[in-house]
Amino acid sequence: MPSSTTTHNHTFAPLPVPPLPEVPSGAWRHDVANRDLAGWVARIALLTRPDEVVWCDGSEEEWARMTARMVDDGTLVRLDPTLRPSSFLARSDPDDVARVEDRTFVCSSREEDAGPTNNWRDPLEMHAELDGLFAGCMRGRTLYVVPYSMGPIGGPISQLGVQITDSPYAVVSLSIMTRAGDEALALIGPDTPWVAGVHSVGFPLRNADGTRRDDVAWPCNPVKFVTHFPDENSIWSFGSGYGGNALLSKKCFALRIASTMARDQGWLAEHMLLIKLTGPSGEARHVAAAFPSACGKTNLAMLEPTLPRWRVETIGDDIAWLRPGPDGRLYAINPEAGFFGVAPGTSEATNPVAMATIREHTIFTNVALTDDGDVWWEGKTSVAPAHLVDWRGNDWTPSSTTPAAHPNARFTVPVEQCPTLSDDWFASDGVPLDAIVFGGRRATNVPLVSEAFSWQHGVFVGSTISSEKTAAQEGTVGELRRDPFGMLPFVGYNMGDYWQHWLDIGETLGDKAPKIFQVNWFRKGADGSFLWPGFGENSRVLAWIARRTAGNETTVRTPIGFVPEPAALGARALGLADGALEELLTVHEEPWLDECAQTEEFFGRFGAATPQALWDELSELTERLTVSARRRVVTAPPRDARVEEVDAA
Numbered sequence: 333m334p335s336s337t338t339t340h341n342h343t344f345a346p347l348p349v350p351p352l353p354e355v356p357s358g359a360w361r362h363d364v365a366n367r368d369l370a371g372w373v374a375r376i377a378l379l380t381r382p383d384e385v386v387w388c389d390g391s392e393e394e395w396a397r398m399t400a401r402m403v404d405d406g407t408l409v410r411l412d413p414t415l416r417p418s419s420f421l422a423r424s425d426p427d428d429v430a431r432v433e434d435r436t437f438v439c440s441s442r443e444e445d446a447g448p449t450n451n452w453r454d455p456l457e458m459h460a461e462l463d464g465l466f467a468g469c470m471r472g473r474t475l476y477v478v479p480y481s482m483g484p485i486g487g488p489i490s491q492l493g494v495q496i497t498d499s500p501y502a503v504v505s506l507s508i509m510t511r512a513g514d515e516a517l518a519l520i521g522p523d524t525p526w527v528a529g530v531h532s533v534g535f536p537l538r539n540a541d542g543t544r545r546d547d548v549a550w551p552c553n554p555v556k557f558v559t560h561f562p563d564e565n566s567i568w569s570f571g572s573g574y575g576g577n578a579l580l581s582k583k584c585f586a587l588r589i590a591s592t593m594a595r596d597q598g599w600l601a602e603h604m605l606l607i608k609l610t611g612p613s614g615e616a617r618h619v620a621a622a623f624p625s626a627c628g629k630t631n632l633a634m635l636e637p638t639l640p641r642w643r644v645e646t647i648g649d650d651i652a653w654l655r656p657g658p659d660g661r662l663y664a665i666n667p668e669a670g671f672f673g674v675a676p677g678t679s680e681a682t683n684p685v686a687m688a689t690i691r692e693h694t695i696f697t698n699v700a701l702t703d704d705g706d707v708w709w710e711g712k713t714s715v716a717p718a719h720l721v722d723w724r725g726n727d728w729t730p731s732s733t734t735p736a737a738h739p740n741a742r743f744t745v746p747v748e749q750c751p752t753l754s755d756d757w758f759a760s761d762g763v764p765l766d767a768i769v770f771g772g773r774r775a776t777n778v779p780l781v782s783e784a785f786s787w788q789h790g791v792f793v794g795s796t797i798s799s800e801k802t803a804a805q806e807g808t809v810g811e812l813r814r815d816p817f818g819m820l821p822f823v824g825y826n827m828g829d830y831w832q833h834w835l836d837i838g839e840t841l842g843d844k845a846p847k848i849f850q851v852n853w854f855r856k857g858a859d860g861s862f863l864w865p866g867f868g869e870n871s872r873v874l875a876w877i878a879r880r881t882a883g884n885e886t887t888v889r890t891p892i893g894f895v896p897e898p899a900a901l902g903a904r905a906l907g908l909a910d911g912a913l914e915e916l917l918t919v920h921e922e923p924w925l926d927e928c929a930q931t932e933e934f935f936g937r938f939g940a941a942t943p944q945a946l947w948d949e950l951s952e953l954t955e956r957l958t959v960s961a962r963r964r965v966v967t968a969p970p971r972d973a974r975v976e977e978v979d980a981a
């Protein structure tokens with residue numbers, strides 16, 4: 333008998349089989365064509381232990397039912413229907429008011445793929461930790477399944493996602509921010525790819541031993557995780573109910589995960605608004621612009637030009653997906669279906685289009701409540717109401733020392749309510765881009781507008797964007813930070829590789845590439861006030877950009893790019909302070925050379941991932957600034973001490 337068939341005399345005690353957990357009701361759906369999706373929902377339900385599972389259909393009836401339930405629960409306040417129909421106010425936990433960048437993780441299998449600007453965790457370790465956190469985290473709650481499409485249903489640039497969440501606030505927000513419900517679910521066939529998102533506020537209502545606790549208006553957890561698994565196209569988010577942390581379609585999918593898909597598939601996922609711009613000639617231009625959070629995207633997307641016979645039509649205000657089209661040009665869509673806009677500062681004077689958009693069917697978060705059941709925030713009117721309930725739910729009067737609305741208070745509203753919505757919003761193939769604009773919030777240095785010398789120089793400009801911190805992220809407001817492409821917190825892979833990807837796209841586009849510009853609405857004078865009136869007057873800058881895309885117009889060549897001749901903006905009529913316009917368009921070499929030194933240090937952080945082409949651009953810029961500075965000094969009055977320095981050099 334061959335030894336391999338020897339029988340052993342061991343007797344194995346059977347392993348104790350744990351009792352099978354009861355499957356939450358509704359977890360298993362037979363009619364879902366994609367079995368991976370059906371199985372995934374059931375598995376997450378077994379892990380998180382909700383009382384029931386509800387698949388959301390995206391209907392009006394669902395909106396009415398869920399908002400009514402949240403009003404009963406105290407999560408939402410119904411605003412006066414005569415003043416603000418079908419609209420609601422949510423007040424968040426005071427510690428859950430913005431994206432949590434230090435709790436945001438990119439869990440690629442290799443650490444170098446996350447790069448130095450992302451928090452990285454090993455995917456297996458992270459999954460193990462998350463499984464621990466999510467185990468039983470939905471006890472006593474409902475698990476909602478929200479299928480959605482990013483981009484027009486079935487469009488060639490569109491992508492599908494499914495979010496699981498135990499937050500009804502997230503469900504109704506997603507129903508505004510995405511094309512959510514049955515139509516999206518129907519598109520997820522047996523082999524269709526989709527991005528999986530698991531979200532929990534991390535506040536179970538029952539413990540494993542059956543003891544209960546009461547719900548609160550805004551459940552969340554001091555422990556927060558916003559985690560991305562780019563190798564498996566999945567997102568897990570725990571502990572927060574707020575915007576970019578909880579609506580996984582937005583920053584998590586449409587930027588972090590989509591940027592990795594875009595890297596692999598030859599397109600771009602960007603933090604950009606998208607507009608159609610039409611001038612007196614009737615010719616339309618499409619412009620995409622990337623600014624960091626709370627730096628003016630929504631305002632520019634909804635701009636009402638002060639320049640006669642110019643029109644801005646809105647396509648998107650926060651995210652754009654860009655893909656080379658069959659004719660070799662770069663096409664863009666807005667993958668979202670709603671605006672999640674900053675409320676403070678929004679008024680009939682600054683953004684009347686936004687004010688008209690949010691007249692009804694809007695969810696407001698962390699704004700103040702007026703005595704007649706409407707909303708208010710700083711800047712909405714020049715005089716504050718005599719009494720309000722502030723965003724924390726406390727009485728507020730104009731003599732209060734804290735703001736009535738949180739600085740990052742937001743409105744959530746369907747794109748289609750925007751009165752300046754462009755027909756192009758419905759174009760599922762996207763719109764061909766003529767110009768790409770980068771910007772930030774800079775009190776000094778950066779001119780009102782400049783045009784890059786080339787695509788490569790434009791990529792350099794994008795990679796060097798810096799901005800003063802705002803309330804949209806946790807941290808110190810006002811501090812200057814590097815925010816390449818407005819994407820620092822949103823690139824789902826190594827930032828250096830992302831720059832190379834932009835250069836590669838430029839190679840693909842060749843002479844069909846859009847022109848690249850940089851703008852800065854926020855330059856300040858010596859007295860600390862803005863030099864440029866901004867908002868509707870930004871149409872003067874847009875008009876210059878449009879004319880430049882047509883190749884018209886003489887410009888001034890500076891070391892950092894082409895700037896307009898001061899007269900080109902027609903800004904004399906604005907009655908700006910003496911010298912303000914000149915200052916807005918001036919490049920001061922010395923602080924710019926300081927900035928080059930900082931850029932060198934910044935590029936160094938990415939090691940070998942920083943493309944050589946960007947190092948070349950940096951040395952050419954440094955050279956142009958040095959030559960220009962020397963010229964300026966040499967032509968200065970002879971007794972200037974600096975002349976001697978230069979001559980001696």
Ligand SMILES: Nc1nc2c(ncn2[C@@H]2O[C@H](COP(=O)(O)OP(=O)(O)OP(=O)(O)O)[C@@H](O)[C@H]2O)c(=O)[nH]1
Nearest residue numbers: 625626627628629630631674676677804853866867
């Ligand atoms: N001075 C000045 N302020 C502006 C201008 N445009 C926007 N702002 C202010 O900048 C803040 C943010 O503007 P938004 O348009 O909401 O910024 P965003 O880029 O859409 O922000 P996110 O939604 O966080 O990505 C608001 O307080 C605006 O009032 C401008 O042209 N000049």
Ligand SMILES: O=C([O-])CC(=O)C(=O)O
Nearest residue numbers: 431575576583625650804
């Ligand atoms: O994601 C959010 O919470 C809001 C937003 O648009 C941004 O911060 O850019």
Ligand SMILES: [Mn+2]
Nearest residue numbers: 624625626650
């Ligand atoms: Mn944004």
